[in-house]
Amino acid sequence: MTLPAPQYDKAAVGAILEMVKDPEIPVLTVEDMGIIRDVDIEGEKVIVSITPTYSGCPAMEHISNDISTTLKLHGYGDVEIKTVLSPAWSSDMITERGRERMREYGIAPPSDVGSKGAMLGIDPVSCPQCGSQNTSIVSEFGSTACKALYKCNDCMEPFDYFKCV
Amino acid sequence: MTDKEMLFEYLLRLGDNCVILSQRLAEWCGKAPVLEEEMALMNVGLDLVGQARLILDYAGKVEGAGRDEDKLAYHRDAQDWRNLLLVEQPNGDFAVTMARQLYFDLFQQLQFEALVKSKDQTISEIAAKSLKEIKYHVRHSSDWVIRLGDGTDESHERMQNALDQLWGFTPEMFDMDAVEQAMVDAGIGVDVSTLRDEWDARINAILTEATLKRPDVTWEVRGSREGKHSEHLGYLLAEMQFLPRAYPDASW
Numbered sequence A: 001m002t003l004p005a006p007q008y009d010k011a012a013v014g015a016i017l018e019m020v021k022d023p024e025i026p027v028l029t030v031e032d033m034g035i036i037r038d039v040d041i042e043g044e045k046v047i048v049s050i051t052p053t054y055s056g057c058p059a060m061e062h063i064s065n066d067i068s069t070t071l072k073l074h075g076y077g078d079v080e081i082k083t084v085l086s087p088a089w090s091s092d093m094i095t096e097r098g099r100e101r102m103r104e105y106g107i108a109p110p111s112d113v114g115s116k117g118a119m120l121g122i123d124p125v126s127c128p129q130c131g132s133q134n135t136s137i138v139s140e141f142g143s144t145a146c147k148a149l150y151k152c153n154d155c156m157e158p159f160d161y162f163k164c165v
Numbered sequence B: 001m002t003d004k005e006m007l008f009e010y011l012l013r014l015g016d017n018c019v020i021l022s023q024r025l026a027e028w029c030g031k032a033p034v035l036e037e038e039m040a041l042m043n044v045g046l047d048l049v050g051q052a053r054l055i056l057d058y059a060g061k062v063e064g065a066g067r068d069e070d071k072l073a074y075h076r077d078a079q080d081w082r083n084l085l086l087v088e089q090p091n092g093d094f095a096v097t098m099a100r101q102l103y104f105d106l107f108q109q110l111q112f113e114a115l116v117k118s119k120d121q122t123i124s125e126i127a128a129k130s131l132k133e134i135k136y137h138v139r140h141s142s143d144w145v146i147r148l149g150d151g152t153d154e155s156h157e158r159m160q161n162a163l164d165q166l167w168g169f170t171p172e173m174f175d176m177d178a179v180e181q182a183m184v185d186a187g188i189g190v191d192v193s194t195l196r197d198e199w200d201a202r203i204n205a206i207l208t209e210a211t212l213k214r215p216d217v218t219w220e221v222r223g224s225r226e227g228k229h230s231e232h233l234g235y236l237l238a239e240m241q242f243l244p245r246a247y248p249d250a251s252w
C-alpha cells in the first residue's frame, strides 16, 4: 500500500488533525476542543501549536503524541508540537459542533459565549438527557479537571457539566 | 545576587508553593471524607502540579544550569526549598486542610492577579492561565469554611481551632525582602505587602459569614525565604522524592 504524498498546506494538515480525538471525551476532536492554536508549515516541516485546557491537564502529553503520530502516519516526517499559553484557553474556544457533540454524548456543554452566570451558579445548567433546567450541582469538581458533577431533579440522572472557564 | 539569580529565586518561591501544597493534597487520596470531595482535592492538587510544572520549567531555563522541572522538584533538599511554611503544614483533620487552603488560595489569587501585569511575559502568561483555576479553588475552600463554621457545634469548633492553629504562618506571605523588592523594581513581581489589606478584608467577610472569629493569635513564624523550614518538610520530601532518587532512570 502506498500513501498519498503529504501535502504541505494548512488545509491538508487540518483535515488530518480532524482525526485526532480528545482522549477524555472521544466524541470530540482536538479541533472541537479549541486546543489547536495554529498550524505552520515551513518547507516540509509541520509546526502545530496547542494550548492546554487546564495547566495540569494530564491529557496534554497524550494529545501531543497523538497529533505527532497521526501526522507521521500520513507521511509528515518532520513534526513539531509547540505549547502556547497565551491567550489562555477558555471554554468559549470549544466550537459549536463540539458543544453539540458533547450534548449528544451526555455532557452538558459550557454556558454560551459571554454568559459567565452558570459558573457563579446563577444560570441554570440544562440536563443533557431531558433538557430540564431543574438541575443542581453535586460537586464543583468532576471526573476530570474540566468537568463539574450535576444531577437532574426531573429525570434524576447525574451528569457531567463542562466547566465554563 | 545577579538579576538572573534573583529571578530564579523568585520563581522558586512561586513554584515551590504549588509543588508542596499539591503533594499535601495528594495525601488525601483514598481517605477524603466523601468521594466528591476526594475528586475535588485531587483536582485542586492537579491544577497546582500543572502550575508548578510551568513555573519550575521556566525557573530551570532562567537558571541555565541544565536543571529541568523534575530535577528541581526531586533533587533539592529542604534548605533549598522556598515554599511558604504554611503550605508544608500537615493535613490534620479536614478543617485544617481547608483553613490552610483558604489562607493560601486567597493569597495566591491576589498575588497572581497582580502578576498578570508582570513585565516578564512568561510569568504574566502563567499567572493568567492559573487564575482561571484559582478562582475555583477559592470558591471551594471558602464554601467549606463557611459550611463547617456555620454547621454543627463540633464542626464549628474544629474549624475555629484549625484557623487558629495556622494563623501564625500567614504573616510570612506578605513579607518583603531584597529579592521581592528587586522584582517589584524591575516590574516583574508584586509588592506582597500591599496585598495584606485586601486579603484581610476577604478573610473577614468569609469568617463573618461562617460565624467564626478572626484568630486572636500573636505568635508569628517565618523563615522559608532563607530555607528555614518546619520539620514537616523533610518528611514530605522524603516521601515525594524517594522514587526518583532511588531509581534515577525510572520512567513509565
Ligand SMILES: [Zn+2]
Residues within 6 Å of the ligand: A127, A128, A129, A130, A131, A132, A152, A153, A154, A155, A156, A157
Ligand atoms: Zn434530566
